[in-house]
Amino acid sequence: MTYDHRSEPDVSARVAEIAPALAQFAAVGRTEHVTRAANELGMPQPTLSRAVARLEQQVGVALLTREGRTVRLTRAGRILLAAAERALAELGRGVEDARGEADPDGGRVAFGFLHTMGPEAVPMLLRGFRASYPKVRFTLVQDYTDSMLARLREGELDLCLLSPSPEGADLTSRRMGEQRLRLVVPADHRLAGRRRARLAEVAEDPFVTLEPGYGLRRIVDALCAEAGFTPRVSFEGEEADTLRGLVAAGLGVAVLPPAGTHRPEVTELEITAPRARRELALAWVTNRELPPPARAFRDYVLSMRGQLPLHG
Structure with a gap:
């Protein structure tokens, strides 16, 4: 097999090019049999053979040696198989974590709030919400208003408890209460x-x-x-x-x-x-759909309007 090494693409571009074939190569590498791997993947054997050959061309090194109907991994093939299986396992965990974000009973809520809300108001809200949703996890961020709004717009936060109420059509806010200064x-x-x-x-x-x-x-x-x-x-x-x-x-x-x-x-x-007073508000991005656990928490917090311990 002859390979063209005259042009060395950027590493990230090369990874993007070969990524779709990694699962196919991993199946062949594990079984060391193209037909069995094709059956496992639910695809025609000739299509799988062409995909692996194309991967070898893209990587620039032989990954398999053919021995009749079976194949053997080369040293380079073993190296790539180990890396591919690690990557696929990590990707699988990522998919499960991503799916878990949308689990209304056990997902995650990223919640930002003012430092002054930390000692009493936020623990009260979390305790009340967790009574009905004990498996929901929280990422809690204490920050100042401008920083929280930036993180909210960037998608790092789902909801913010802040003051004053933010302006802008891209954000929705609801009044939660008022504090005399x-x-x-x-x-x-x-x-x-x-x-x-x-x-x-x-x-x-x-x-x-x-x-x-x-x-x-x-x-x-x-x-x-x-x-x-x-x-x-x-x-x-x-x-x-x-x-x-x-x-x-x-x-x-x-x-x-x-x-x-x-x-x-x-x-x-x-x-x-x-x-001499400040208004507290709960805010979220207007046109971004909240994951189910964040939506449930938003609705619970809004149900507590007027009940936060604001001490006058």
Whole structure:
């Protein structure tokens, strides 16, 4: 057999070219008999013989030696057979995993949510849902709003619990509830003895805030602008508990959702501005069909509207 080695195609292109014949070659290699392999595959023996010969031409090396009706693997054939069987086994597992994604009773849901929803709201939702769907698996992603929306659009996430409600015809969102925001100050702050305060009263204080890209950061910046000042940011963080710790250490004040548990080192004041609140929403891609387990979880979460522990 003569092979043309004058042109060496790109490896990925070569793999794509030979991939359809790997299962046929593997059947021949396992049985070392073309007729039995053809019967196993449910195809004519001459068609299988031509397919294996074409594979040898594509690979550029003899894979079989013919001995009457039987064949024997060459050394190169044994190497390729071992690789083909590993690849086919992995592909089989991938097919089963992919099919499992659509299993309404035991599939997987990729769910993104804000850090502030992690301690109470999300565990409550998962516990309630798993009571009816105990085999459904979850990939949980805590992130900020802009990043979650990007991952949602890319298909990495099925659903997101975020704030504010996203805009754009490519996304669908449903309101889940509302949180009144609080002005968080150190326990020894000059305003700590009050129940309510105007944001303008802390215009000269340093602020600790979430990083740009967080929905809450945009809300806080807008509230401060309405109060007539730009906050002097001393520290930026990624989640509310860390910011509360910075406030407790006397490093600034913050505007945050209400805490689930009381911290004596800080005082949380109502903000008099009527827009000092954030809306929470569940979002998904409008024209992308959700897998059955994600669809079931979406419906369950929506049934819990108004029942999330948002603490005011």
